[in-house]
Amino acid sequence: MSPDWAPAFDAVPRSDFLPDLMWPHDMATGRSVPVDKARDPQAWQRHADSNVPIVTQWDDGAHAGTTPGTSFSSSSSMPSLVFSMLADLDVRDGQRVLEIGTGTAWNAALLAHRLGARNVVTMEVDGVVAAAGRNALERFGLPLEVVHGDGFLGCPERAPFDRMIATCGLRTIPFAWVEQTAPGGLILVPWGTHYGPAEATARLLVAEDGRSASGFFTRPVAFMRMRAQRFVRPPHDAYVPTGAGDDADVSSTTVTEGEFCGTGTFAAVEFAIGLRVRDVSHVADRKRDGVRPVLFYGLTDRSWAVVVFRDDRKEATVYQSGPRHLWDEAEAAYRWWADNGRPGVERFGLTVTADGHTTWLDDPGNVLAR
Ligand SMILES: C[S@@+](CC[C@H](N)C(=O)[O-])C[C@H]1O[C@@H](n2cnc3c(N)ncnc32)[C@H](O)[C@@H]1O
Numbered sequence: 584m585s586p587d588w589a590p591a592f593d594a595v596p597r598s599d600f601l602p603d604l605m606w607p608h609d610m611a612t613g614r615s616v617p618v619d620k621a622r623d624p625q626a627w628q629r630h631a632d633s634n635v636p637i638v639t640q641w642d643d644g645a646h647a648g649t650t651p652g653t654s655f656s657s658s659s660s661m662p663s664l665v666f667s668m669l670a671d672l673d674v675r676d677g678q679r680v681l682e683i684g685t686g687t688a689w690n691a692a693l694l695a696h697r698l699g700a701r702n703v704v705t706m707e708v709d710g711v712v713a714a715a716g717r718n719a720l721e722r723f724g725l726p727l728e729v730v731h732g733d734g735f736l737g738c739p740e741r742a743p744f745d746r747m748i749a750t751c752g753l754r755t756i757p758f759a760w761v762e763q764t765a766p767g768g769l770i771l772v773p774w775g776t777h778y779g780p781a782e783a784t785a786r787l788l789v790a791e792d793g794r795s796a797s798g799f800f801t802r803p804v805a806f807m808r809m810r811a812q813r814f815v816r817p818p819h820d821a822y823v824p825t826g827a828g829d830d831a832d833v834s835s836t837t838v839t840e841g842e843f844c845g846t847g848t849f850a851a852v853e854f855a856i857g858l859r860v861r862d863v864s865h866v867a868d869r870k871r872d873g874v875r876p877v878l879f880y881g882l883t884d885r886s887w888a889v890v891v892f893r894d895d896r897k898e899a900t901v902y903q904s905g906p907r908h909l910w911d912e913a914e915a916a917y918r919w920w921a922d923n924g925r926p927g928v929e930r931f932g933l934t935v936t937a938d939g940h941t942t943w944l945d946d947p948g949n950v951l952a953r
Pocket of ligand 1: 656657658659660683684685686687688689690691706707708709712732733734735750751806807808809810811
């Protein structure tokens with residue numbers, strides 16, 4: 584946490600914005616466990632005060648009961664990440680901020696404590712979540728404006744803003760956000776490609792002419808995606824019908840599972856490969872009995888590939904089919920990343936214009952993909 588945020592941290596407790604029934608993330612097991620304030624107020628408070636993400640809604644509100652639902656759709660982010668992002672946002676007194684993704688409204692309350700409630704607007708796509716956030720803010724005494732709507736459109740009626748912060752992940756950043764941010768302003772947004780879940784926060788400075796926003800990524804993150812931009816696993820059987828493997832090209836690779844898959848959610852390798860391999864989704868299946876298949880699906884045609892890593896073999900077997908050889912592309916991207924000194928996400932950058940996105944390494948002139 585940067586020292587300028589310490590007073591807000593002291594004055595605005597996260598617990599004032601959490602529901603009685605919530606599902607803190609257990610970092611050891613990767614599971615979310617229900618905690619009910621009525622049943623165990625001490626455990627509830629302990630989790631509220633701990634540095635873990637807490638799920639507050641499942642399945643867009645369709646799920647009821649205490650057991651976790653299928654996929655989380657709203658949460659209170661990990662406090663250390665909340666404060667790292669606020670530090671990256673670099674706000675100054677008197678500035679106006681738009682937040683996309685109200686959730687519990689804790690982040691919006693921190694911003695309002697620092698800048699004043701009338702300088703903060705927050706948008707939430709889910710009506711129930713938006714109403715709960717609005718109530719919590721009013722109860723707490725920071726009645727800032729909560730807009731129930733699609734944050735992808737931004738909030739033109741309240742623009743321009745000096746800062747824009749998204750607390751959900753995007754693959755496509757709308758140019759409307761650049762238009763609604765004042766020249767010299769900042770947009771902080773978790774961003775990733777279609778390749779997989781890896782993402783990082785892009786910190787984009789809006790150009791003086793307002794025609795672009797550009798900057799480096801600041802840190803790897805793992806946010807839930809904006810509703811309309813969620814990762815949908817491609818339908819495997821449509822790509823690889825029964826027997827399709829018999830006609831595939833078979834080869835092998837010396838790239839190892841450890842090199843290619845990295846260690847953990849925040850490894851830069853997946854993010855970097857995704858910047859090079861366009862219009863491809865990949866799914867690394869769980870390892871069973873020392874065998875781990877990683878699958879690749881083309882998003883503009885039905886090309887597919889599977890690489891099967893085995894603990895008992897030095898080389899992995901590769902199956903590829905379709906107009907594109909997706910493993911060859913992924914392997915080339917991996918080798919490019921390794922040859923360039925295995926850069927972390929902080930060496931990559933993004934530029935957004937009305938024409939789309941450009942990614943680069945070290946310098947906006949060193950373009951990776953448009
Ligand atoms: C990780 S939570 C936000 C955490 C929140 N900032 C806090 O302090 O608790 C992400 C939120 O983004 C919301 N969201 C998803 N898509 C959205 C969209 N298109 N517009 C606005 N909000 C969206 C989700 O409903 C969810 O509540």
